[in-house]
Amino acid sequence: MSRSPLSPQRFSDLDALRAQVAAWRAAGERVVLVPTMGALHVGHLALVAEARRVGRAVVSIFVNPTQFGPSEDFSRYPRDVEADLARLAEAGADAAWTPDVATMYPPGFSTRIEVSGLTEGLCGAYRPGHFSGVATVVTKLLNQVRPDIALFGEKDFQQLQVIRRVVADLDMGVEIRGVPTIREADGLALSSRNRYLTPEERAAAPRLHAVLARIAEAVRGGAETAAPCAAGIDELEAAGFQVQYLAVCDAETLAPVARIAGPARVLAAACLGRTRLIDNLPV
Ligand code: AMP
Numbered sequence: 001m002s003r004s005p006l007s008p009q010r011f012s013d014l015d016a017l018r019a020q021v022a023a024w025r026a027a028g029e030r031v032v033l034v035p036t037m038g039a040l041h042v043g044h045l046a047l048v049a050e051a052r053r054v055g056r057a058v059v060s061i062f063v064n065p066t067q068f069g070p071s072e073d074f075s076r077y078p079r080d081v082e083a084d085l086a087r088l089a090e091a092g093a094d095a096a097w098t099p100d101v102a103t104m105y106p107p108g109f110s111t112r113i114e115v116s117g118l119t120e121g122l123c124g125a126y127r128p129g130h131f132s133g134v135a136t137v138v139t140k141l142l143n144q145v146r147p148d149i150a151l152f153g154e155k156d157f158q159q160l161q162v163i164r165r166v167v168a169d170l171d172m173g174v175e176i177r178g179v180p181t182i183r184e185a186d187g188l189a190l191s192s193r194n195r196y197l198t199p200e201e202r203a204a205a206p207r208l209h210a211v212l213a214r215i216a217e218a219v220r221g222g223a224e225t226a227a228p229c230a231a232g233i234d235e236l237e238a239a240g241f242q243v244q245y246l247a248v249c250d251a252e253t254l255a256p257v258a259r260i261a262g263p264a265r266v267l268a269a270a271c272l273g274r275t276r277l278i279d280n281l282p283v
Contacts, residue, residue: 008059008093010085014144017097021058021145024094030055033147033174035138037063039078039192040087043182047151048091050179054149059088060097060141062104066112067133078192097145104140112136115162115169118254122158123269123278126244134159135166142167142174150174155181155189157265157280161254181279183209189279201272207239208270208279211246215266216283219248224259232268241270248283 011017021031032051036044038061051057061084068074081098088096112132118124119131142150152160160178167176181189187209188194188202197205211232218228225248233243247256251263260283267280 008057008085008088008096010096010098012098012100012103014099014103017058017095017145020095021056021147024056025148030148031145032057033141033145033150034059034093035141035150035152036061037077037192038081038084039195040084041190041192043153043155043190045087045091046182047153047179048088048093050177051149051151052092052094056094057092058095058097058145058147059093060099060145062097062099062137062141064104064133064137065101066105066136067130069127069129072127073193073196078195097141099144104137113139113166115165118158118162118165121254121256122245122247122249122267124158126269131159131162135162138163139166139170139172142172147174149177151177151179153181154178154280155191156278157267158254161252187213189277191277193275193277196275197272201240201275204239204241205272205277207236208241208268208277209281211235212266212268212279212281215246215248216281219260219264219266220283222259222261225257229266236268236270241272244269244271244276246270251282 024031032055034047034051048057063077065074113135114132115135124131164176183189186206188206215228215232219225229246233246236243246268248264248266249256251265257264264283265280266283269278
């Protein structure tokens, strides 16, 4: 497949995007959607690289207002579509889908997807309405683009599980794949929000990954999870974090587990100053 350095083609009109997707599919190619909110970094580009490996890479860029709470960072969330398009060109993405708010939420829009259970704990407990906003916008993006496959980062592990649930429950017929988290050399998971960190906070931030790695190691053999998690919270708070949650959970249901008895994940959310960081690791 030849690719021009001038790619990706930018689409803001849904009919034009669908015509391109239909043409690729008619040519026997697989279409892979990578949903993003822009401010693209190397973590996002790993998803684009995986998409290209599998088929035609369509990257959506949309800062979705409905997944931000009233006191969250929607208005200051970084936006730079031109820089994003340049990164996507370098990464060889095939198409960028950049709808505006009026396209996504025209007057009269009244539908929301609510997922029970999975969305109640972890980030869901601290961000009411967040996963409903995510589930709704991702459902809409999947219906717009109609990809064969959609890729999501394991960095947002609860989000990945919620999307898997929605797609299975609503028979959406798209394959959802998770992509491992890309990190800085010191362990900090790449995030568009890392740019909010002051130099002091940036220096403290890798502690989150270090604590998760230590807990994953400690509980792997079947040790009980409560004491290592409590020690991890103490360590993070001593380093200046305000911890929202730090827990070992079943990798599928995300229910907390007292001891490891199957695939599990250690997950945390913690704030450094005004910046909220999340991370997780497999156990
Ligand atoms: P966002 O723009 O933050 O909504 O992220 C778009 C997609 O990129 C989501 O599927 C994220 O999970 C994924 N992502 C964000 N950061 C990383 C990272 N450090 N490594 C891998 N995937 C990531």
